[in-house]
Amino acid sequence: MSQFQQMQQGMTQVREDLKHKEVEASVGGGMVKVKMNGAHEVIAITIEKEVVNPDDVSMLQDLIKSAVNEASRKSQELLKEELSKITGGLPIPGFNV
Template identity: 45%
Template sequence: MKNLGNMMKQVQQMQERMQEMQAQLQELEVEGSSGAGMVKVSMTGKGEMKSIKIDPSLVDPSDTEVLEDLILAAANDAKAKADEKMQEEMQKLTGGMPLPPGFKLPF
């Protein structure tokens, strides 16, 4: 029973650290860009977009497809960076132990 008590303490500590990490990810901001930096998207570590910056030279009402593609690419770049940062933080939290394939976290 002593081992069970220790295991329960470890689980509780892990839960507390995960809650702290979630709060840190909400405050973390990453920036993705496309078009050689002409479009920039800023988002939180949880994937919430905070801002979009577009170089005025890209704004052409007769050709919105390029701008749409660049915004999409910048958002995907920012999301990839946020995901990468989350994985780094999870590895710190789990001591480098990989999560099982397909394991989804609540954020």
Template identity: 50%
Template sequence: MSKKVFGDIMKQAMQMQEQLKKIQEEAGQKTVEASSGGGVVTVAANGRQEIISIRIDPSVVNANDIDMLQDLILAAVNEAMRKAKEMMAEEMKGLTMGMNIPGLPGLF
């Protein structure tokens, strides 16, 4: 491999690294929401796959049926995390030029 080709590859790798850093920084600003039980539980997550809020309608809080509330929260959290992961995978497509690089969205 010539020095020029190697230099070009290194330059591209550095550019990708800068773009990845920018995407990671912006990830915390982008959010997704998911709800369950017809909207009685709503969960918001950011692009870093962090839960940033959980809203529970007081009408669903029943001390005699905690299992139902737990199931609703779990369903909403799982859906929010799925959406956050999907959102970041879409963001990464531009960086990876559509190539599927296993584990790359998991960097967040």
């Protein structure tokens, strides 16, 4: 098996393994939390009842958006870390993470 094929196989395995690793982001002093796996799938969203105000829905929307974006950033970093173990930190053309 060529070195490229081994690396490709390793990247496939990393992506599969990342489905089982989780990151969490918390915003608003822990009022909104988002758990996401390394495949960028949202696993859970937790919203404390104190932040739910029917007169200020936009604040809740902003908190959720911020938490999802932060969890996505953490998930992306996790992917980069895992792939760099295989690639030795070298960028792979056409493979953006």
